[in-house]
Amino acid sequence: MRFNSEHGGNTLEAAQALGVAPESLRDFSANINPLGMPASLKRAITEQLGLAERYPDVEYRALHIRLAGHHGVLPEWVIAGNGETELIFSLVHYLAPEKAMLLTPGFAEYRRALTRAGCEIKDFALEEAKGWQxxxxxxxxxxxxxxxxxxxxPNNPTGLMPDKALLLKVAERCKAHQIALIIDEAFLDFMPEEQGMVPYLARYPQLYVLRSLTKFFAIPGLRLGYLLSADTQTVQKMRCQREPWTINAFAALAGEVMLDDYAYIEATYRWLQAEQPRLFRQLDALQGITVWPPAAxxxxxxxxxxxxxxxxxxxxxHILIRHCKNYPGLDERYYRVAVRGEAENNLLLSALRKVLSGKGDAAG
Ligand SMILES: Cc1ncc(COP(=O)(O)O)c(C=O)c1O
Structure with missing residues (x-):
């Protein structure tokens, strides 16, 4: 069987390699809310199918106002994108850095965006001996x-949240040296207690906070993300010079309706509060497996x-997990699994028990 995807969520290729239907696979390789997209959004989309027949507002005014209101910042500080990924690439394009630092292991798209912009990259290696922090x-x-x-x-793939005091020191240092600080908070919504760096935007004009709505609201196929920054000049430049209509009308609608679905948001917190510590404990109990306490x-x-x-x-x-051997700083021993619903997590655990007991020798 040949399957070597560089991304999570590639059930199509995995199923082809296995010779089965993609629907027969349980996907633990992409970190998507197992509650599925909110019913309120499904309703809104089906009621407003006619939106497909018109161009969306090229300025996405209602969407930007809604996102700004959600965070209590000015609409001028916000730009939405076709998933956060679009904004990673366009922010790098507009900042045009010549030399950037990345932490390894880390999300691969930063490196792709910087490389495409011809930027030199200096790696800062996170160490297992320091708990990957x-x-x-x-x-x-x-x-x-x-x-x-x-x-x-929190970091992807390690799932760890760096210390807040350290983050603030990093922000001070970046300000002193005029280093643009780009903080990816794609998974922060899964930490209800965490405000992240948004409250510090006014203090640090070279701070750029990236957010994704595709994971928490389970819409990776619809796609929506946004950038928040008090650097209104860059935000304005990005808004003026971007390709028009990159966010389709239904994704824009999603941003306007989902954030008000408190029942869905609360249900997500309840699921995660129960399943995340349970899955962690059970994985931790498996011989031959080492796990790091997850933040998200x-x-x-x-x-x-x-x-x-x-x-x-x-x-x-029939279970797909994410291998992490293609992350700089990791090797074929490392993996990442999503927290799913109780029944699916139990399937993962029993499959793990089976494969761990069946093969190889536990080393360490
Ligand atoms: C850390 C991180 N940032 C950003 C993204 C991209 O999010 P989006 O689907 O909104 O483009 C991902 C997707 O896996 C991610 O893991």
Whole structure:
């Protein structure tokens, strides 16, 4: 079986490799809310199918006002995108950094966007011995020759939230050296207690906060994300010069209706509060597996059973997890699994017990 996807969520290719229908796979490789898209959004879309027959507002005024209101910031500080991914690429394009720093392991699209812009990349390696978390040594690495730093909070794939005090020191250091600080908060909505860096936007005009709505509201096929920054000049430039209508009418509608669906939001918190610690504990109890305590809706793990290719073995059980061997700084022992609903998580756990007991020798 040949399956080597560089992204999560590639059930199509995995199913082809296995010779089965994509629907027969349980997808733990993309970190999407298992509650599915909100019923309120389904209703709004079906009631307003006629939107497809008109161009959306090219300025997305109602959407920007709604997103700004959600965060209590000015609409001029917001630009929405066709998923957060569009904004990663367009922000890099408009900032045009010559030298950037990335933490490894980290989300792959920052590197792709920077490479495409011809930017030199300096890696800052997170270390397993330090629990995969950045520490004060990051501050010393932030030298004035850098133009830009990407941080992912919580980090993907490690699932860890860096210390808030450290983040603020990083922001101060970036301000002092005029380094654009791009904070990716794609998974922050899964942490109800966390406000993230939005409250600090006014204090740090070179701070850019990226958000995704595709994970929390389970709309990766519809796609919606946004950028928040007090750097109104850059936001304005991005708005004026972007390709028109990159956000389709239904995605724009989604942004206007989903954030008010408190019943869905509360149900998501209840699911995650129950399933995230339970799945973590049960994974932690498995011999041959090391897990790191998750902050959001996915769990990073290491498999120490020599000779066991965990992704491939689980695929035979019709379960797709994300291998992490293509992340700089990791190797074939590392994986990431999404937290799903109770019944699906139990399927993952029993499949893991089966493949762990069946093959290889536990090493460490
Ligand atoms: C850390 C991180 N940021 C951004 C994205 C992209 O989000 P979107 O689907 O909104 O483009 C992803 C998707 O996997 C991600 O993991």
């Amino acid at each position: 950045p520490d004060e040594s990051l501050l010393a690495a932030l030298t004035p020759d850098l133009d830009c730093l990407f941080l992912c909070t 809706n996915y769990i990073f793990l290491r498999c120490d059973v020599s000779g066991l290719a965990l992704q491939r073995a689980l695929l035979e059980e």
